[in-house]
Amino acid sequence: MKKQSVKVRRERLAKGRCPTHGLPMPQINVWYQLESGRQYTIVGCPRQDCRIRAKAYSVNGPWALLRVNEQPEGVERIDLETT
Numbered sequence: 001m002k003k004q005s006v007k008v009r010r011e012r013l014a015k016g017r018c019p020t021h022g023l024p025m026p027q028i029n030v031w032y033q034l035e036s037g038r039q040y041t042i043v044g045c046p047r048q049d050c051r052i053r054a055k056a057y058s059v060n061g062p063w064a065l066l067r068v069n070e071q072p073e074g075v076e077r078i079d080l081e082t083t
């Protein structure tokens, strides 16, 4: 397997894809709302052996990687947005 550059990984994440596997990351959690009013949900790599998770600030991004032990903060919104 070719060594992956930081640039490639950043580009994948910028498209909502797993930086390691390049797979689109589906939503795996509810939406959260921060005090600022900003909303995000959690997406994750569909591979069973991959623990990469990211915050998605809308269905079209931007995405930010979630650290391994980082818990989502903010208020859970049960009324899921439909796309």
Ligand SMILES: [Zn+2]
Residues within 6 Å of the ligand: 018, 019, 020, 021, 022, 045, 046, 047, 050, 051, 052
């Ligand atoms: Zn992955």
